[in-house]
Amino acid sequence: MSHAVSESDLLQKIQDGDPQAFDEFVNLYGDRIYGFGLRMCGEREDARDVVQETFIKAFESLKTLKEPKALKSWLYRVASNACLMKRRKGKFEPQRELSLEDLMPKDAGSAAFEVPDDADAPDDSVARNETRRAVREAIRSLPPHYRIVLLLRDIEQLSTREASEALELPETTIKMRLHRARLGVRRYLESGSLPLGETS
Amino acid sequence: MNHHHEHGSRSCKQIFEKLSEYMDGELPSDLCERIDDHMADCPPCQSFMESLRRTVTLVERVDAPAMPDEIRASVREAYERYRGGKSGD
Numbered sequence: 001m002s003h004a005v006s007e008s009d010l011l012q013k014i015q016d017g018d019p020q021a022f023d024e025f026v027n028l029y030g031d032r033i034y035g036f037g038l039r040m041c042g043e044r045e046d047a048r049d050v051v052q053e054t055f056i057k058a059f060e061s062l063k064t065l066k067e068p069k070a071l072k073s074w075l076y077r078v079a080s081n082a083c084l085m086k087r088r089k090g091k092f093e094p095q096r097e098l099s100l101e102d103l104m105p106k107d108a109g110s111a112a113f114e115v116p117d118d119a120d121a122p123d124d125s126v127a128r129n130e131t132r133r134a135v136r137e138a139i140r141s142l143p144p145h146y147r148i149v150l151l152l153r154d155i156e157q158l159s160t161r162e163a164s165e166a167l168e169l170p171e172t173t174i175k176m177r178l179h180r181a182r183l184g185v186r187r188y189l190e191s192g193s194l195p196l197g198e199t200s
Numbered sequence: 201m202n203h204h205h206e207h208g209s210r211s212c213k214q215i216f217e218k219l220s221e222y223m224d225g226e227l228p229s230d231l232c233e234r235i236d237d238h239m240a241d242c243p244p245c246q247s248f249m250e251s252l253r254r255t256v257t258l259v260e261r262v263d264a265p266a267m268p269d270e271i272r273a274s275v276r277e278a279y280e281r282y283r284g285g286k287s288g289d
Contacts, residue, residue, distance in 0.1 A: 022279055026272065026276070031266050032264070034267035035265050035267075047271075048274060056279055105248060111245070112247045115252075115255050131258065132261075150259065154256055154259045154260050155264075175226070183252070185258075
């Protein structure tokens with residue numbers, strides 16, 4: 001995502017108290033934060049609450065932010081916290097873990113599983129739609145603490161450092177969870193399920 | 201002449217743990233070279249990495265839903281309420 005100039009201009013407008021700044025802020029990031037909220041929370045109503053909370057809280061905080069480059073990490077930090085708070089308010093779910101041992105292919109046959117490549121398929125082809133549906137399901141089936149890292153890194157295209165700042169986790173944890181999340185999606189595409197262990 | 205080792209060896213496991221960092225260009229060059237060498241000698245690891253690359257590409261291509269207009273409007277309203285609340289403090 002290359003919004004370097006826009007982010008810098010926008011931050012200046014926010015800090016100058018420009019009356020258009022809030023709308024520009026929502027126009028620039030609205031779709032991304034909504035998509036992020038929807039994929040994390042699963043429900044449209046929850047995604048709406050995440051978007052509202054994120055923009056209002058972030059807009060106020062950004063008035064004192066010094067570094068334009070930090071805008072994206074900061075915004076996703078607020079959005080991530082809003083998503084995680086939503087989940088905490090929901091029903092209790094035990095934290096499920098993905099272990100490398102379980103995700104490693106057991107034999108050469110499993111290692112050779114061919115993930116579909118839909119790059120050349122027409123946009124509305126049955127195979128392409130089926131693959132996309134399976135990928136969405138696979139992402140949804142990941143435990144939240146893995147899913148949030150996959151969303152930030154592979155969909156929102158944050159760097160490891162930005163994701164680490166957004167989630168306030170060490171970079172090593174981001175890398176570990178990202179790898180397991182990707183392996184989990186691959187496994188789901190191969191077998192339609194995830195090898196999930198329960199830790200609490 | 202390439203001598204293919206048996207897949208599932210200790211080095212396969214060590215490389216399996218590092219595949220995402222390798223694909224993301226986050227490993228030191230000496231470790232990348234070791235992985236390149238291993239891949240040249242291990243077709244199953246090569247196939248697995250290719251399938252993981254495709255997985256990442258599919259995830260990156262997941263459709264981005266646009267924020268519905270009514271939610272955009274509700275965000276605006278929430279902001280107005282927030283500002284109204286602040287000015288009334």
